Amino acid sequence: MKMSEATRPPTNVTELKGLIASRALKLPKQLEQVARLALARPDVVAFGSARSIAVACSVSPTTVARLATALGFDSFREFKLFFQQHLRGTASSEAGGCF
Template sequence: MKTSEVTKPPTDVMELKGMFASRSLRLPKQLEQVARLALARPDVIAFGSARSIAAVCSVSPTSVTRLATALGFDSFQDFKLFFQQHLRRTANSETGGCF
């Protein structure tokens, strides 16, 4: 699957990891750098700006927003929200839902 063939975003991080593991998603090098960071450090995506994420990956902020749309998200904000929700679910499962 090429980046232009993605029509809907993944439902969770496991699905996103599966897309990469199965090689069904092929990305240009710069977008892949951002995707690898997203999987390794979802907190950086959840709480960063396109500019700060780009700096960590040594790519342009445009590459960060391009990855979001390549994965089927409507915007960079939706991409961030996806990772924020992932971190919330992870935190809730580790604490039993109580803080």
């Protein structure tokens, strides 16, 4: 189920950081742990599974999926794709746009 427009998924990592910062006190502790890991190590989310991320944060895989939907993504898969696209963009800009 898609959430309201107020919780639409962010379009980039900068927007995601702002979204998390504005909700930092409202996110339950376990969701905040996963959010901090995602921002500090986007590669872990981009290439990991909900289970591997959960293990890294000492939470359940359900908590990882719950963060994705709390941030406005339809699923963990969409959340993961967001980070994959971010890393592709970062790699592309560091390489001057070509490989």
